[in-house]
Each structure stands twice: as structure tokens, then as C-alpha cells.
Amino acid sequence: MKFVIKHEIRGRIRFHVAQKNMSYREADILQYYLDSMKHVSSAKVNHSTCDAVVCYEGSREVMITALRRFHYETADVPESYLENSGRQVNEEYKEKLVDKVLMRCINRMFLPMPIANTLTAIRSVKYITNGLKTLANRKIEVPVLDGTAIGVSVFRGDFQTAGSIMFLLGIGEILEEWTHKKSVGDLARSMSLNIGKVWLKKDGQEVQVSAESIHVDDEIVIHVGNVIPFDGTVVDGDAMVNQASMTGEPLPVHKQADSYVYAGTVLEEGELCIRVRQVGGSSRYEKVVTMIEESEKLKSSLESKASHLADKLVPYTLLGTAATYLFTRNVTKALSVLMVDFSCALKLAMPISVLSAIRQASKSSITVKGGKFLEAMAEADTIVFDKTGTLTKAAPRVVDVVSFCNESSDELLRIAACLEEHFPHSMARAVVDAASEKNLVHEEVHSKVSYIVAHGISTTVEGRKTIIGSYHFVFEDEGCVVPEGMQEKFDALPEEYSHLYMAVEGRLVAVICIEDPIRDEAADVIRTLKELGFAKVVMMTGDSERTACAIARKVGVDEYYSEVLPEDKASYVERAKAEGHKVIMIGDGINDSPALSAADIGIAISDGAEIAREIADITVGADNLNELITLRKISTALTRRIRRNYRTIVGFNTGLIVLGVAGVIQPTTSALMHNTSTLAIGLHSMKDLVL
Known part of the structure; x- marks a missing residue:
């Protein structure tokens, strides 16, 4: 690629690509290429100017060489990324917004008054028609109010006020639709498949x-x-x-x-x-978009309340208009009430606030599948953690393979990896990774593998029944025994590690010792979560009492439960909910799925089992528990913003009505201030929340 460096400081380059025009597709290809570089921390491509800004770490020469190597034709970019990048949608709505403002300015500055008034009257037909259709359906909602305000203004010959109302309503519609589509698109992309x-x-x-x-x-x-x-x-x-x-x-x-x-x-x-x-690749994306847009259950109760309240207030606004006219016999004062309503701002600001919060969460690799889960996160008082892969690191490692037969440790590890590679669990990955590090080739030597959730794996290897799993599964459920003369060796197994037991034909052949280190941030995160309002923090694990007690003491949970099955986790969550608690369940494995479904909010951590991520209401993609703190702060900040918006909308618009009825301000001024405030609140709601 040929390019010209326009500005440069240490760790940052702004360059211009040497081409006349850059298509959306080319911009997306370059964006993907830059983002995929290991040493690039951030990149932004502007297709309209053919410019790009790159922030990087390390050598400048490496960065320049990578840019020179780039070619649109050879860049390996997933087609689904190009189809659903969102760049074209953003540009289309920017153009709509600019066109709307330009047309308004041209009409006001250059069109003769008679022509401008005629155009205003023609445009008003749409709003008046929508209002009449709503009335025909026996509903008195926002379109009725908009149509009445615009219709009365046109009838009185006040075309300037009618034009201002329609302009501000149009701007609001564009911003609302843009924000909604962008937020839904961002959310859908983060939820789309990423299967390698x-x-x-x-x-x-x-x-x-x-x-x-x-x-x-x-x-x-x-x-x-x-x-x-x-x-x-x-x-x-x-x-x-x-x-x-x-x-x-x-x-x-x-x-x-x-x-x-x-x-x-x-x-x-x-x-x-x-x-x-x-x-x-796009079919999944499209299905997710449809699911998000059509699923009313994903709306928060505050968001739904705002929408319903907006429609309920319309009849009162119309009654207020009629009452003002009856008492004052002053059309101007009555119109001052009609020009101001609470519904526009309520319907615009609340959904935008929720979608903006979801978008902000996605910046921290947090996927939230609906506004109601943010609301529940803000209200929750009990949080339940799975241990393995959640409070402990998602990448445990094998430290030893203890043989209880004539086979070598490497051969036993090879067989274990052959079984475990089929199943998505952190312990299974540890076994497979350990075999890979030793270059142990584990060909398929077994029959069909059966996975028993929260217990282990059962199959047949060379005609002999082979199982691998927990102590409970191997010794209690399957009745396996320690080989004669090996009990002392078995009793001497190191207690600081988690153990996977493998048995063949009912006899123990190996114990795989796995180090499952606690996350560095776990204790600090739990302490901070308590400070943020969680009354009870619980840990649940299938591990032994000894291991569970040690982990619980180190991380500082209020309660812990050991040797639990999936149904035990779900039962605890159900009991806590029945006692009136708002419960969050956090896990990463197949065995966490029932509890994730049962909780008020299920949160899946990092790269755990796909079923956990699909069932969960929220997915934390970053391998760091600190994002739970970010999530709680976003949720509480969203609740504060929505309540503040309520107070602002009601207070400001009530003030406008009082000033209008008192004759202090004219209807045109009321309409302008009302619509301007609605737009301002909507724009403010698009901003990131202050955490």
C-alpha cells in the first residue's frame, strides 16, 4: 500500500492512503487489518478522507513495514465482518442528519414565504394523517398530540411554528433510529458466532x-x-x-x-x-438482530414504564389544552399547553439511555442481551460464583501425572488427552494442553465418548471400559478401586492441587494433578462488590471440602458450598429468589447452565462452554473479574440517568406549561424550547455514563 504520513508522534501515526476514493468495504478491510495487528492498540479509518490514525506499541519500523505490506486483495478478512461492520449504517445516518439541517437552512434563507408555507403545509399532512389513524384505532397517543399541535399551527397560519416542530421531530426520529440501529448492531456483532x-x-x-x-x-x-x-x-x-x-x-x-x-x-x-x-456467516448475525429488535422481554421495566407513561400523558395534555381555553378563552395560552408534552422526551431518552449503556458495556467486552438485565444488575443483592474458571484462572495447568499401573505417565496423559479434547471445560483444556506441550500425539483410539455432566467421561479404549473424572464419579458412582499395594501412594497425593482420576476396568490407573490458581484480582473484586451493595457473596464448587475451604478463605466470600452438582447450584439460586433476593449467578461451564438459567441474571465468564455463554443473560469476554465492577457501575449509573431524565423532563416541561398559561412566553417559544430540550436530553442520553 502506498501512503503519506501526515502527522506523527511516538506511538501514533496519522497517514493518508494514496487513492482518490475509499469504499466502505476497503475501509473495513483496512480497519480489520490494523485491528488484527498485535502491536496496534487502536486504529480508526476514515473512508471519506482516505485517512487513518494508528496508535501502536513497539518499533516504528515494524509498523511502517506492516503498512507497506498491506493490499486489499490479499488481506484475509472474514466476509461476515465486512457484511456487518456497521460503517455504512453510520455514514447513511450522518448524511441524513446533515441533509435535514441543510434543507431546513435553505428553506428558511432562500425560499419565498408563500412557497415555504406551502411546503410546510404539505409536510404536515403526514403527521396529521398519523394522528387521525391513531384516533381511528381508538388510541390517544403521541401521534395524536404531534398531529394536533402541527395541525392547529397550520390552521392558524403559524407555519413557522409548525415547521419548527416538524424539523425537531424529524431530527429526533433520525437520532433515535440511528442510535437504536447502531447499538443493536454493536450488540449483535458481539453476540454473533466466533467459532474457530x-x-x-x-x-x-x-x-x-x-x-x-x-x-x-x-x-x-x-x-x-x-x-x-x-x-x-x-x-x-x-x-x-x-x-x-x-x-x-x-x-x-x-x-x-x-x-x-x-x-x-x-x-x-x-x-x-x-x-x-x-x-x-451473516445468517447468525441477522437472526440475532431480529431477536434483539423483536424481543419485548429484553426491555427494562423502567424503559417500558417510560414508553407507557408517555402514551398515558397524552390525554392529560389534550385535556389541559381544552381546560386552559375554557377558563381563559385565550387561544394563544391554550396552544402553549398543546405545544408542550412530556411524551416525546420520555420515549426518546429512555431507550437511548439503555442502548447507550449496552454499547458502553460492549467497549469493556461485556455483552448485555437486554436492558432489563442492567436494571436487575443494579438491584441485585446476592451474587453466586462458580469456582473453576471463574474465581480461579480459566487456564489451569497439569503439574503431575501419578501412575498407578505399569504404564508411563506420558502414555496415561496421552490417553486422557484423547478423551478430554472433545469437551469444553478448563480442566479438559489443561489436559490437552499438557499433552501438546510434550508433543504427545493422541489419535482416536476410543469408541464413542459419553460425557456425564459434573462427573466425567466414559468410553471404551481398546475394548476396555475407561473413565476419567471426579472422585465422586470414579469411586462412588462407578465403584472403582485403588490397586492393591497403592493405597499409601494414593493417600500421599498432594492436597494443594485439584485431581482428575482415570480408571480402566474398575481399577485406578492415574491421578492427574492440576494447579487451579486463584485469579490475582479475585479477592479485591469481591471486596469491591460488597462495597457496591452486594449483601452476600457465595462460592459453589464440585471440588472437595478441603479445596473449597482454602479458596473461600483466600477470596473472602461470605458462604461456600463444596461437592455440589449442577442441580444443587440451581436449587440454591431458586431458594434465594424465593426468599426475596435478587440473585446473580456467574459461571463458565456446562454444569453451571441450570443455575445460569435459574438466576435473575446469568453471567458467563471469558471463553467458557458455549452453552453457558448462550444461556447467560450477560457475557464477560475479558478474562478479568474487574469487568463485573464495571458492569455494576454501568447498571447503577444507568438507573441514576433514567431517574434524572424523568425529573428533568417533568420539571422543565411543567415550567414551560406554567409560563405559557401565564402568558410569559408565546406558543412558538414553548414549542421551540420543548423540542430543543427533548433533542438535548436525547443527545445527552447518547453519551457514555459517568462511572
Whole structure:
């Protein structure tokens, strides 16, 4: 790429791309290329000027070389990113806004008065018609008020006031629609699929490949807890699929041969082999957009209250207008009431406030699936943490493999990795990573693998039943025993580590010791959450009492529960809710899913199981618990803003009505001040919240 550096300081370059015009697509390609560079901290591409600003760390020469290497044709950019970047939408609405203001200025400055008045009268027909349609449907809502105010102004010959009202209403509509589409688009992009690898069935074997290499009619295998990455037809298998993210159905749906499955749904139980029918990356995005826009259940009660209150106040405004005229016989004073209403600002400011808060949360890698969850976050008083992958780091590591048979530790680790690689859990990843570090090739030597949630894995290896999992699963459920003469070795296992037990034909063959370090920030975050109003912080884990007690003491939770099953976590949440508490559940695994569903708000952390992220109401993408503090602050700040907006709207508009009835200000002034204040409140609501 040829470019000219226009300005430069240490760590920041502003350059101009040497081309006459830059399309939206080219700007998005360059944006993706810059953002994907490891040493680039931020980048912004302006397609209209062909300029870009890059903030980077490290060597200037490396940055310059990377820019020189760039070519639109060779840049590897996902098509779904280009289709749904949002750049074109933003530019379209900017142009609409500028056009609206320019046309207003031209009409006022250059058009003869008769022509300008005629155009105003023509434009007023739309608002008057909408008002009449609303009345025909036996409703007295905002369109009635707008149509009445504009119609009365035109009837009196006050075309300037009518024009001002329509101009400000038009600006408000553009801003509201723009903010809504941008916020929904940002949210949908953060919720869209981001699946890098899938299991391709080829020649009877499962091979892990890049999702981008999958084509229509390929057969892929979906294991329990994973997101189904493509639309397709079930070829083999029997499973329960959670389709809540697509259809809102609360219960999983049974799928078997010849059933159709959808991208973005989650395999909750069983296993499926599907034949891919659609690989387009945009289908999932579009479905998510539709889900967000159509799902009324995602609105906060404050947002819904504002919308309903706005419509309910319309009849009172009309009655106030009529009453003022009856008592004063003064049309001007009556119009002062008509020109001012509370509904416009309420309907504009509240949704924009909520969507702006969701957008601000997304900047911290927090995906919020609806305004009602922010409201619930602000009101919550109890927070329940899963331990593994949540309070502890999401990347535990294997520190030792203790053999209880004739096989070497490496061979036992190889077999364990072969079983664990199919399942999305931090402990499983630790085993697979440990085998990878030792270059242990773990080919598929087992039969079909069965995953027992919160317990472990069962399969057959070379004709022998092999299981791996928790102490409870291996020794109590399956009745396995420690080999003769090995009890002393078993009792000497280091207590500071978590243990995975592997048994073959009912006899223990290995114990994998896994270090599960506490997150550095965990204790500080829990202390801060208590300061922010949480009355009770609880930890729940399937680990032993000894491990749970040690972790609970270090992080400072109020209560902890050890050796719990998924249903135990969900039961605790249900009990706390029944006692009147507002409960948040935070987890990352398949076994957390029931509790995430049961809680007032389910929060999935980092790169946990897909089913947890899909079921959760909020997903924290950053691998840092400090984002929970950010989320709480955003939620409480949003509540404060909405309540402040209520007071401002009611107070200011009441003042305008009083001044109008008293004859201090004219209807034109009332309308101008009312609409200007509505626009100002809407613009203020678009700003990031002060945390």
C-alpha cells in the first residue's frame, strides 16, 4: 500500500492512503487489518478522507513495514465482518442528519414565504394523517398530540411554528433510529458466532479443522455443550438442542436423524453428526438482530414504564389544552399547553439511555442481551460464583501425572488427552494442553465418548471400559478401586492441587494433578462488590471440602458450598429468589447452565462452554473479574440517568406549561424550547455514563 504520513508522534501515526476514493468495504478491510495487528492498540479509518490514525506499541519500523505490506486483495478478512461492520449504517445516518439541517437552512434563507408555507403545509399532512389513524384505532397517543399541535399551527397560519416542530421531530426520529440501529448492531456483532475450530467427519474419523474451511454438504460432529456453527440436517445421533437464543423456547428440543438444526443453537445433551446446509456467516448475525429488535422481554421495566407513561400523558395534555381555553378563552395560552408534552422526551431518552449503556458495556467486552438485565444488575443483592474458571484462572495447568499401573505417565496423559479434547471445560483444556506441550500425539483410539455432566467421561479404549473424572464419579458412582499395594501412594497425593482420576476396568490407573490458581484480582473484586451493595457473596464448587475451604478463605466470600452438582447450584439460586433476593449467578461451564438459567441474571465468564455463554443473560469476554465492577457501575449509573431524565423532563416541561398559561412566553417559544430540550436530553442520553 502506498501512503503519506501526515502527522506523527511516538506511538501514533496519522497517514493518508494514496487513492482518490475509499469504499466502505476497503475501509473495513483496512480497519480489520490494523485491528488484527498485535502491536496496534487502536486504529480508526476514515473512508471519506482516505485517512487513518494508528496508535501502536513497539518499533516504528515494524509498523511502517506492516503498512507497506498491506493490499486489499490479499488481506484475509472474514466476509461476515465486512457484511456487518456497521460503517455504512453510520455514514447513511450522518448524511441524513446533515441533509435535514441543510434543507431546513435553505428553506428558511432562500425560499419565498408563500412557497415555504406551502411546503410546510404539505409536510404536515403526514403527521396529521398519523394522528387521525391513531384516533381511528381508538388510541390517544403521541401521534395524536404531534398531529394536533402541527395541525392547529397550520390552521392558524403559524407555519413557522409548525415547521419548527416538524424539523425537531424529524431530527429526533433520525437520532433515535440511528442510535437504536447502531447499538443493536454493536450488540449483535458481539453476540454473533466466533467459532474457530470444528470436528469434520472424514473417512470415518473426526478431524479438527478451521470453521472457515467447511463447505456445504460437509459432515461435522457436534459434542455436548458446543454451539452448532452452521445450519444443517442431522445425519446421525440423538440429542437435546437448546434453541432459546433463536426461538426463545425455554426447554431443549429433541433432534435425531433428518431433523434440521440452526446455527447458534447449543447441543445440551447427546451428540450429533450434521450435514452442513448453509455456511454464510451473516445468517447468525441477522437472526440475532431480529431477536434483539423483536424481543419485548429484553426491555427494562423502567424503559417500558417510560414508553407507557408517555402514551398515558397524552390525554392529560389534550385535556389541559381544552381546560386552559375554557377558563381563559385565550387561544394563544391554550396552544402553549398543546405545544408542550412530556411524551416525546420520555420515549426518546429512555431507550437511548439503555442502548447507550449496552454499547458502553460492549467497549469493556461485556455483552448485555437486554436492558432489563442492567436494571436487575443494579438491584441485585446476592451474587453466586462458580469456582473453576471463574474465581480461579480459566487456564489451569497439569503439574503431575501419578501412575498407578505399569504404564508411563506420558502414555496415561496421552490417553486422557484423547478423551478430554472433545469437551469444553478448563480442566479438559489443561489436559490437552499438557499433552501438546510434550508433543504427545493422541489419535482416536476410543469408541464413542459419553460425557456425564459434573462427573466425567466414559468410553471404551481398546475394548476396555475407561473413565476419567471426579472422585465422586470414579469411586462412588462407578465403584472403582485403588490397586492393591497403592493405597499409601494414593493417600500421599498432594492436597494443594485439584485431581482428575482415570480408571480402566474398575481399577485406578492415574491421578492427574492440576494447579487451579486463584485469579490475582479475585479477592479485591469481591471486596469491591460488597462495597457496591452486594449483601452476600457465595462460592459453589464440585471440588472437595478441603479445596473449597482454602479458596473461600483466600477470596473472602461470605458462604461456600463444596461437592455440589449442577442441580444443587440451581436449587440454591431458586431458594434465594424465593426468599426475596435478587440473585446473580456467574459461571463458565456446562454444569453451571441450570443455575445460569435459574438466576435473575446469568453471567458467563471469558471463553467458557458455549452453552453457558448462550444461556447467560450477560457475557464477560475479558478474562478479568474487574469487568463485573464495571458492569455494576454501568447498571447503577444507568438507573441514576433514567431517574434524572424523568425529573428533568417533568420539571422543565411543567415550567414551560406554567409560563405559557401565564402568558410569559408565546406558543412558538414553548414549542421551540420543548423540542430543543427533548433533542438535548436525547443527545445527552447518547453519551457514555459517568462511572
